[in-house]
Amino acid sequence: MTTTIYYFTGTGNSLSIARGIAAELDESELIFMPNLWKDEKIVATSERVGFIFPMYYFGLPQIVYEFLEKIHLDTAQYLFAGVDRDGTMDGVAFVQIEQLFSEKGKQLNAGWFLQMPNNDIPVDDLNSKEEIKEKLRQIKPQIEEIAEYIREKKNHPPPLPKKRIKSVEKTNTIFRKGVFTMDQNYYADENCSSCGICAQVCPVENIIMENTKPLWNNQCQMCVACINFCPEEAIQYADKTQERGRYHHPEITVQEIIDQKH
Ligand SMILES: Cc1cc2nc3c(=O)[nH]c(=O)nc-3n(C[C@H](O)[C@H](O)[C@H](O)COP(=O)(O)O)c2cc1C
Ligand code: SF4
Ligand code: SF4
Numbered sequence: 630m631t632t633t634i635y636y637f638t639g640t641g642n643s644l645s646i647a648r649g650i651a652a653e654l655d656e657s658e659l660i661f662m663p664n665l666w667k668d669e670k671i672v673a674t675s676e677r678v679g680f681i682f683p684m685y686y687f688g689l690p691q692i693v694y695e696f697l698e699k700i701h702l703d704t705a706q707y708l709f710a711g712v713d714r715d716g717t718m719d720g721v722a723f724v725q726i727e728q729l730f731s732e733k734g735k736q737l738n739a740g741w742f743l744q745m746p747n748n749d750i751p752v753d754d755l756n757s758k759e760e761i762k763e764k765l766r767q768i769k770p771q772i773e774e775i776a777e778y779i780r781e782k783k784n785h786p787p788p789l790p791k792k793r794i795k796s797v798e799k800t801n802t803i804f805r806k807g808v809f810t811m812d813q814n815y816y817a818d819e820n821c822s823s824c825g826i827c828a829q830v831c832p833v834e835n836i837i838m839e840n841t842k843p844l845w846n847n848q849c850q851m852c853v854a855c856i857n858f859c860p861e862e863a864i865q866y867a868d869k870t871q872e873r874g875r876y877h878h879p880e881i882t883v884q885e886i887i888d889q890k891h
Pocket of ligand 2: 817820821822823824825826827828842843858859860861862863864
């Protein structure tokens with residue numbers, strides 16, 4: 630394999646980007662980070678190695694942080710990362726990646742932010758239908774451009790913020806340290822049909838069905854797959870989501886989210 634793309638996704642945006650890039654490259658493979666994350670040792674063996682994942686609280690998701698800490702990159706010749714997000718604040722994702730890689734004597738050759746629809750309904754409602762359509766339209770040429778960089782192994786300096794790094798890093802660290810128990814706010818309301826889809830889509834097996842209802846087990850990554858993929862819109866996050874819409878990438882099916890887990 631000449632290119633390996635490790636990706637993480639909750640609602641399919643990052644999967645669709647990773648797939649789009651892989652489709653433009655010869656000899657590429659996609660690996661879902663949660664499938665390797667608990668392994669004792671993770672070794673990348675491809676010449677080009679990339680990471681595609683969503684920005685959480687202005688930085689890395691906890692599972693991605695741990696994955697990047699662990700992975701061995703000794704033989705990688707070209708390293709790239711694509712961080713998708715819904716807003717425009719730069720945050721510290723690339724600062725964190727550079728810190729983690731410098732400990733391995735490595736550096737990113739290329740990095741991009743990608744604007745995608747919002748999925749974080751516990752915090753904010755969905756983008757409008759027009760905004761979603763526009764973001765998904767604009768991402769297509771960007772994917773082709775990114776693939777071209779990777780194919781040619783060209784440098785694209787990652788967008789590093791110049792100001793407020795410490796305070797933003799603190800926000801992300803507080804989020805990552807507390808993420809596992811944020812699922813205390815989830816519950817299934819009276820519309821739950823006991824279908825079990827929420828448990829099936831969870832990338833880290835944090836949901837079990839008990840007495841026909843989902844039970845969250847405090848190992849959450851806040852990927853928001855469960856709340857967005859519930860076919861009955863029966864999952865709520867405290868009092869925040871009763872009036873909000875649900876989102877997943879329109880070209881990614883619930884079955885594809887389930888099937889990416891091994
Ligand atoms: C817990 C959480 C935190 C998020 N934090 C941010 C953020 O700080 N900035 C931002 O622009 N988007 C943020 N988002 C939005 C996602 O990064 C964005 O919608 C992404 O494309 C979702 O990717 P996915 O479909 O692959 O999971 C957040 C989403 C979640 C679930
Ligand atoms: S996906 Fe929704 S309807 Fe199905 S078991 Fe989970 S909460 Fe209930
Ligand atoms: S419980 Fe829900 S939000 Fe938490 S990791 Fe699983 S699917 Fe994602």
